Amino acid sequence: MKLALLLNAVDPLIGGVLIRGQKGTCKSTAARALGRLLPPLRVVADCPYGCDPADTDSLCTGCAARYRSGLPLPVADRLVPVVTLPLNATEEMIVGGLDLEHALRTGARRLQPGLLARANRGVLYIDEVNLLDDRLVDLVLSVAAEGVNRIEREGVSSWHPARFILVGTMNPEEGALRPHFADRFGLCVQLHGEDDPELRAEVMERREAFDRDPIGFAAAFQAQESDLAARIVAAQQALDKVALTAPVLRLITDLCLDHHVAGHRADLAIRRAARALSALQVSPSVQAEQVIQVALLGLNHRRRRPVPGNPPPHTDAGAHDRLDQDGASQRLSRELMGDQELDGESAAAETTVLDRSTPQPGSGTHEQLFAVDDPFPVRPIVQPRDRLIRQGSGRRFRTLTRRTGHPITTIRDRTGRDVALDATIREAAPYQVHRPHRPGMAITIRGHDIHTRVRERRIGNLLVFIIDASSSMGVQARMRAVKGAILSLLLDAYQKRDQVALVSFRDRGAQVLLWPTSSVELAARHLQNLPTGGHTPLSHGLVESYRLIRAHLMRYPSARPIAILITDGRANVPINPGVYAHQEAPSIASKIADEKRVHWIVVDTEAGDMYFGLAAELARRLGAEHLEIADLKAEDLIHLAQHCETID
């Protein structure tokens, strides 16, 4: 990590660092210390954007005008700004907005520079970057790509240069970063805690020393720090002289191809990083060794699985430690199954049915208990966004809310609920010079100035899992795969803060295993202990789950639950005696489909030599999406990346 930050200090064009790591591995500590190491900048003294007086081509409008008219630009040296972008930031604070005081005094509209202006030529630091609101992410992305911030809001129209090193930290447990955003970071480091007890003890002692006497502690390391700063300056000057030979360039492109990266950003980042490293090591040209050292930094967050159909790559270095998301979920499954499968993967791969077939009293049929397959990243399950105002909390889908939630923007609206005071005053400000004032009041606000906030928050959803646990599901250990799939969906539900409910049906009836709860842990435990065996009372399962969903809808009429039915559709126990079960279930399904608020998904587990298409028929009747287990898996990252690029 220190290396990645240093390389960026030497060559800011590398494009920033994304620091991924567990809790408490001093991600934030290191990122914040970076600013102190960078050599001071030469800036135009009174420029809000910190323009470089030597680089006359990329001056801001103000400085450019002065430069053209021949006025001298006052020069000053300044520490490199490290600007923190907090999660609570609002749009106009990031890009800039109307200068209120100026507008009040003169009635003229002037830009009040935002965060991005301050970060120009410095470091923009985002803690917990994966929790940042999507809208803000888009803003930062587009500016980072262009190097220019254009402002068109609140009657202000302006632009200014905004080039910065993007430093972000994230904990992958809290959800992934959009691939498009991740790609913007030049390098990516993966942090782990130290394993050596002696070193860990050192960490504790240093920390304690720092807490007791921060100033003395900093002074003790002053010499080392200024030494490092001097090396950075030297490296910066040597940077242009470092030679890159053709074989080295070839090596970089080969590495990138082998790891199936999208686009060319990885190549560029590695090239620049290798050059910066050579400069730091005072070596006249880049050697293979430096490329290898930095390659992982550039590839960490861009590596993908090979595209299906392509021949497998000849180097297999990245295959087993691909993206961390995979690693995390595999670790999770192992953790979760810890008491059953102690041997981890090797045992899981070979044994199909665990010897846990404990016949339960009361049911005469043979029962089996299946383990759970490894979970995988699931593809997004969402419902279309609508304009209903809802209450709730979670991350599954976005909705407009009242009063609570993150304010996203403001609109002109006189109803006066949830007034956006700042926007209202800014609206009124330019007219104050002309409006009469009441004594004691500095601002006169007219009705048409009033703006209200539009807030948005993501709310979770109810996911109802309806699981066919009949013996037909035991064939070829299908249940293992099913459990793996459900666990994956549960993991996803955890990250999106959904509520979950479980219904299972087997033998003679259906059973609600879990009423709607936000405790995903409980659901996982129930899933683990779910036995398989007996007949297939599909009708019972449908009716029981429908009852549960109805009850939920009575309490939360605006909810849009998602019901996931996992079955092969081979019903053989009817509710009404004398009716054929395989005819009853589809007709019940058609009736249930009348409730349009529920989004149905049928996961078809039908397999074997004979394909009846029963589950497909069921899905048609329910108006459901018809999927197979494999369809649930997240599409390859390449699709996601391409998708994002078309949005741009």
Next chain:
Amino acid sequence: MQSPTIYPFVAIVRQDEMKLALILNIINPLISGVLIRGDKGTGKSTAVRALAAILPEIDVVENCPFQLPPGSNHAICQVCGPCPDPVRVIRRKVRVIELPVGATEDRVVGSMDLETAIKEGERRFEPGILAAAHRGILYVDEVNLLDDHVVDLLLDAAAMGTNTVEREGISISHPSRFTLVGTMNPEEGELRPQLLDRFGLYVRITGIPDPMARVEVMERRAAFEQDAAAFVQRWEPESHALQAQIQSAIQRHPLVRIERTHTVGIARRCIEAGVDGHRADIITYKAATALAAWRGRNQVADEDVETAISLALPHRLRRLPFDEIDRLP
């Protein structure tokens, strides 16, 4: 306004582990908090609220919205404007600030001051809960029910010890270092691991199984409800004794030494347990020294390390979202 009488901390029956964890946090605020996880009606909230009475005193500039000590020169002071001259310093108890579960974003981080905006046409920052909680205790009841985006804000502030506000035309950053005390009832769902890790220590409490102790609980409660003032007065001597004991532990704390073998021992235990990152080590270290001070020693002993580990490690073993906290070795 007369604040309601608070049930005395010393009058709480048993639940020694919880009391100890809270006291350690008073001795060394850098332990950064405690999570109390337990069933309904086990005195979680009572204990935290009762803390207010036994907390030590700190020097604060009078009327300082950011609870700064005298002589501090933080960047915020330039925004806030000069303090009235001469600066009046008051000595007051460390505060317990409660964060209600329904708190909105602007109340938590602070927002634009409405009155000055309209009357004087100036933007002024009105500090929120995170400013009030600086150098104090931030108490979140039912922390697992907290709104997701408020949790994000808390994490953000706790990570930096600073609250950075960029909203409504206000761009400000002020110190916000607090001891985070949370209570939760696991039936309502678990906490995100990231937030869990921010709590220094962890205590699990259950109802007391001993009938005699339960009778004691009922009787004391009844006595308190009948005549709160008299009840508090009856416990006054013990409260004072506890306060004095805490005070002497605070003074002793900087003198406590820890041997290298102990630090390496802590590190080894943390590696064996497979915790994420280094926060567990650091917290255990701090808790062990605080414990030694509390027990009147100048040298950390084996038992201090053991107790510290039992308080600092359990919730960090739950590395993944679905693991249960109490499935411990």
